[in-house]
Amino acid sequence: MDLFNTLKQQCGEEWQAYINHSFPARLAEGSLPRSAFRHYLIQDYIFLKHFSRAWALVVYKADSISTMQSAVAVLDGLLNHEMAMHVEYCGQWGISREQIEQAQEARANMAYTRYVLDAGLSGDLLDLMTALAPCVLGYAEIGRNCADKAGGDIEHHPFGKWIETYSGDEFQALATNVQQLxxxxxxxxxxxERFNRLSRIFTDATKLEQAFWDMGLEVGGA
Structure with missing residues (x-):
């Protein structure tokens, strides 16, 4: 059984509300308010710090060396590459490192990241991977959708770099690896019984991803 696709079907309504949320939809068409995107970028930096902690927990929870090595590779990419790129990208949007380091964490961000960490701390590796899946696999799907909607002129798209990141081969490969794991x-x-528990975790994490988009639009006044 393909666990991820089965979980998606189990929470079909919630998944569609997340994937087709107006935040990424308007991002794809270029109509998303710039203030909403800037707020999202700041909160996403905070999210990445907690996301890195979750992947460190994957290393701790893993039984096999190969799984530990895969998690370490993801963690290295997050801490030593993606976060640096994120700071650089924020700078292009007029957001300084000082601003993102001093920003207050939004409630939607706090709720989601703590939920993921709690799922990993209180459960096992599969619980943790299930809670992480809506982010990794959801962003892969959203990235592909955004790329399709944006068309071929990504270079001149206001959010082109974001779309390229999540529709690109590197992130898509990561999503495939997570699904296989x-x-x-x-x-x-x-x-x-195990599936029912995983279904609840997956559905909750999907709803929290949707709330994260809501948080972005609230500040943007959209």
């Missing part, structure tokens, strides 16, 4: 872990202990 979930399937491998689930295959080791596939039980109906």
């Amino acid at each position: 979930m399937n491998d872990l689930y295959a080791q202990e596939a039980q109906k």
Whole structure:
């Protein structure tokens, strides 16, 4: 069984509300208020710090060396590459490092990141990967959708770099690897009761992703 796609079907309404949210939809068409995107960028930097902690927890929770090595590679990419790129990208939008470091964490950000960390701390590796999945696999799907909607002229698109990042081969490969890891872990202990628990985690995390988009639009006055 493909666990991710089964979980998506189980919370179809919530997943569609997340994937087709007006924040990424308006981002794709270029009509998203610039203030909303700047606020999102600042909060996303804070999110990435907690996201890195979650991937460090993957290393701790993993049983196999290969899974630990994969998680370390993701963690290295987050801490030593993506966060630096994020700071640079924020600078292009007139946001200084000082601003993002001193920004207050939004409630939607706090709720989502703590939920993911709690799922990992209180559960096992599969619980943690399930809570992480709406972010990694959701952004991969959103990135592809945005690229399709934006068309070929990404270079001159106001949010082109963001779209290129999440529709690009590197992030898409990461999403594929996460999906495969979930399937491998689930295959080791596939039980109906286990699926019901994972379905609740996945649905909750999807709803919190949707609330994160809501948070971006609230400040932008959209």
